[in-house]
Amino acid sequence: MSNKKILILPGDYIGPEIAAEAVKLLEALKAEGEKIEWRFGHLGGAAYDAEGHPYPPSTQQAARAADAILMGAVGGPKYDALPRAVRPEQGILGIRKDLGLFANLRPALAYAELSAASSFKPEVIAGLDILILRELTGDIYFGQPRGRRTNAQGHEEGYDTMHYSAPEIERIARVAFEAARKRSRRLCSVDKENVLETSRLWREVMIRVGKDYPDVALTHLYVDNAAMQLVKNPKQFDVIVTGNLFGDILSDEASMLAGSIGMLPSASLDANNKGLYEPIHGSAPDIAGQNKANPLAMILSVGMMFRYTFDRADIAERIDAAVRAVLRAGHRTADIAQPGEKIIGTREMGDAVVDAFRRLR
Numbered sequence: 001m002s003n004k005k006i007l008i009l010p011g012d013y014i015g016p017e018i019a020a021e022a023v024k025l026l027e028a029l030k031a032e033g034e035k036i037e038w039r040f041g042h043l044g045g046a047a048y049d050a051e052g053h054p055y056p057p058s059t060q061q062a063a064r065a066a067d068a069i070l071m072g073a074v075g076g077p078k079y080d081a082l083p084r085a086v087r088p089e090q091g092i093l094g095i096r097k098d099l100g101l102f103a104n105l106r107p108a109l110a111y112a113e114l115s116a117a118s119s120f121k122p123e124v125i126a127g128l129d130i131l132i133l134r135e136l137t138g139d140i141y142f143g144q145p146r147g148r149r150t151n152a153q154g155h156e157e158g159y160d161t162m163h164y165s166a167p168e169i170e171r172i173a174r175v176a177f178e179a180a181r182k183r184s185r186r187l188c189s190v191d192k193e194n195v196l197e198t199s200r201l202w203r204e205v206m207i208r209v210g211k212d213y214p215d216v217a218l219t220h221l222y223v224d225n226a227a228m229q230l231v232k233n234p235k236q237f238d239v240i241v242t243g244n245l246f247g248d249i250l251s252d253e254a255s256m257l258a259g260s261i262g263m264l265p266s267a268s269l270d271a272n273n274k275g276l277y278e279p280i281h282g283s284a285p286d287i288a289g290q291n292k293a294n295p296l297a298m299i300l301s302v303g304m305m306f307r308y309t310f311d312r313a314d315i316a317e318r319i320d321a322a323v324r325a326v327l328r329a330g331h332r333t334a335d336i337a338q339p340g341e342k343i344i345g346t347r348e349m350g351d352a353v354v355d356a357f358r359r360l361r
């Protein structure tokens, strides 16, 4: 069997710092005999600096050839004044579009060890483990027509078009039902079916696809109610699937249930489970270059890579367990430390996870 090919795109500011910690984990896996190999590429501002474009042809080729991509984060003040077409975010949008990454998976997991840092009552979030699936390539963000015009009363107007085709809904539905199958077989589809035509179609397609998954319990919620339920009683959910716009908002809301932004990984998948894995946080320019960034979201993104692209739940679970072990042992980067707790740096946290990971073999 040939090696699994990983492309690492460290990106900007803290991106390379947290990527280095993920590499330590990959090295540990390789030393155990896992058939993996990796190479590095440029994306975002780093790619603009090196090659004049945020998603240059060299990265495109490497991304298409890879089985999975691990990305740090891109952007930051150094690039804020660039023209829109070469801004770092265009690198992310470009690679998502190029690879057809339409399914965005975001787990929201509340670590008992960090519950003091959450703004929620411990009993509301203790043991929380939900997965939000957001469709990533359709909806009002991409629908045509869009633009500006002057209306009949002479007022300036802006307009966007919410748009979903049945096949677009069907493919995210299948990812969602498959994911629910790997968990507790409960799937909640979120829409605004009482108002929106796209949502009526969304719900019809979910129900139709659901006939192929009789073992998964499908429920439906309006997005406004879902937003309330998520903070009222988040543990009622297991897997949530929704469109691009609603998912953008609900996934950010759910991330706050889990506490620090430095703890949350994500995956963006195509129809064959090829994926781009990245922390949900940005490039944190305010703490870059100081060995302060929390590498755990990046390390947990490696775990998701093994779970979803490489179909190695065993390794994913071992990575998750290693992260829990270091938290239980009291290791804290500044973002997850309570007053009085000892603070360690990015590199020390990465080392602690790799140590724990080795011991869990």
Ligand code: NAI
Pocket: 072, 073, 074, 075, 076, 077, 092, 261, 262, 278, 280, 281, 282, 283, 284, 285, 286, 287, 292, 293, 294, 295, 297, 335
């Ligand atoms: P951010 O997520 O980079 O930072 C928000 C706050 O969280 C900051 O105080 C930062 O220090 C902290 N933080 C973030 N990640 C952390 C970590 N791993 N450990 C400890 N603390 C952490 O969001 P912000 O400040 O809005 O954006 C900064 C830059 O990142 C911008 O240029 C933005 O466009 C870009 N960005 C990139 C994303 C990506 O590459 N996917 C996603 C979000 C923002």
Ligand code: MG
Pocket: 248, 249, 252
């Ligand atoms: Mg967002």
